[in-house]
Amino acid sequence: MKFSLKQKNKGFTLIETLVAISIFTVSVIALLTIVSSGITDTLYAKKKMAAIYLAQEGIEYMRNMRDTYLLYPPNGTVGWDDFKVKIEDCNTDNGKGCYFNDQALDFNDQIQPIIDITISPCVAGVCPTLLYDSLTGKYNYTTGVNSGFVRRINITNINAHETQIYSTVTFMNGSVPYEITFSENLFNWIRQ
Amino acid sequence: MKMNFLKNKRTNKGYTIIETMIAISLFIVIIMAGMGTLLNANLLRNKSEDVRSIIDNLSFILEDMSRNLRTGYNYRCVDNGIFNNLDVPLSCASGGAIVFEEAHGDVGVTSDQWIYKVESNDGGITFNIWKSTDGGTSYVQLNTSDILINSVSGFSVLGAEEASGNQQQPLVNIRLAGKIKYKEVETPFDLQTSVSQRLIQLVP
Numbered sequence: 345m346k347f348s349l350k351q352k353n354k355g356f357t358l359i360e361t362l363v364a365i366s367i368f369t370v371s372v373i374a375l376l377t378i379v380s381s382g383i384t385d386t387l388y389a390k391k392k393m394a395a396i397y398l399a400q401e402g403i404e405y406m407r408n409m410r411d412t413y414l415l416y417p418p419n420g421t422v423g424w425d426d427f428k429v430k431i432e433d434c435n436t437d438n439g440k441g442c443y444f445n446d447q448a449l450d451f452n453d454q455i456q457p458i459i460d461i462t463i464s465p466c467v468a469g470v471c472p473t474l475l476y477d478s479l480t481g482k483y484n485y486t487t488g489v490n491s492g493f494v495r496r497i498n499i500t501n502i503n504a505h506e507t508q509i510y511s512t513v514t515f516m517n518g519s520v521p522y523e524i525t526f527s528e529n530l531f532n533w534i535r536q
Numbered sequence: 537m538k539m540n541f542l543k544n545k546r547t548n549k550g551y552t553i554i555e556t557m558i559a560i561s562l563f564i565v566i567i568m569a570g571m572g573t574l575l576n577a578n579l580l581r582n583k584s585e586d587v588r589s590i591i592d593n594l595s596f597i598l599e600d601m602s603r604n605l606r607t608g609y610n611y612r613c614v615d616n617g618i619f620n621n622l623d624v625p626l627s628c629a630s631g632g633a634i635v636f637e638e639a640h641g642d643v644g645v646t647s648d649q650w651i652y653k654v655e656s657n658d659g660g661i662t663f664n665i666w667k668s669t670d671g672g673t674s675y676v677q678l679n680t681s682d683i684l685i686n687s688v689s690g691f692s693v694l695g696a697e698e699a700s701g702n703q704q705q706p707l708v709n710i711r712l713a714g715k716i717k718y719k720e721v722e723t724p725f726d727l728q729t730s731v732s733q734r735l736i737q738l739v740p
Binding site: 375379382383385386389390393397398400401404405407408412415416449451452454455456457458476478479480481482483491 | 602692694704709725727736737738
């Protein structure tokens, strides 16, 4: 008699309830995480694409400078040496990289406009953030709003006629920092 | 004996109607909330999938332009909408279209020039990107209707001229800005890249 009464009054214990609730909570949180990560991944894909093209632009500018300097040495001497002097601030041995500013680039100048580009070292390894000017559609360092992208150029001299260029773009997605690095080896292709 | 009967009766006891109703209503409330969340999640998944395919389209446009310009030559920037002298290289600070000789093109023929142009067909509110591979006779639209390009998109060309005294390897700056409009949600994008001509330009 006593036994049967005890059976009838039996419910869940506190521990059982807590276990059940926590299992339920964990599964709901897992679902929500998957859904929200899908949305942040879309934003990340967009930022990453912009960063990739900005990094590629860094490589193209360096390459254009190399070709222009080799074809027409600006100081009338050896183009490859002039090019290396121009980008010396980017040398990893001298600091932590550099950035270039194409603000002074004159598109009407046909002589040798690319030499007007300024290359400055990143002080203490911190390069300035690119600004985006929505009136001209250009990324620059003078006008516009903070774009969140930081571009850094590094070079390593492999030998007297070969230089490796790294173009790195860093950006934040939420609170997570991301980095895109492209690299290319530039050669002195003219026999002096 | 009487005790036994009573005990039996107690063991066979089921749920009361109240208990059943409470259980069912709780079940319905939870399922309703759950279904709402599930449908919402599905909607968001569809949205991010669509936005991603639009981003892929954008990436394709820029990739296509930069790849063909890199291997092409004789860049002619068009900043006034007039397409003439297609085979004469021309620099500009900012233009809405670029004409060039594709890598496998014939230098003596102007009808095989490739053209990329940013053009509006609603009076300058939104723009589209067009590509021609036959000197402007026919155009193909590259962007989907979800991509609304704005007026700052275009090209800058540096050192394209073949005049003597030109000591600059040609460089093209490509800008692509606007917004992705998907179901009344607008996501802005600002892309920029540059391309240095691979073919070495030797001026007479």
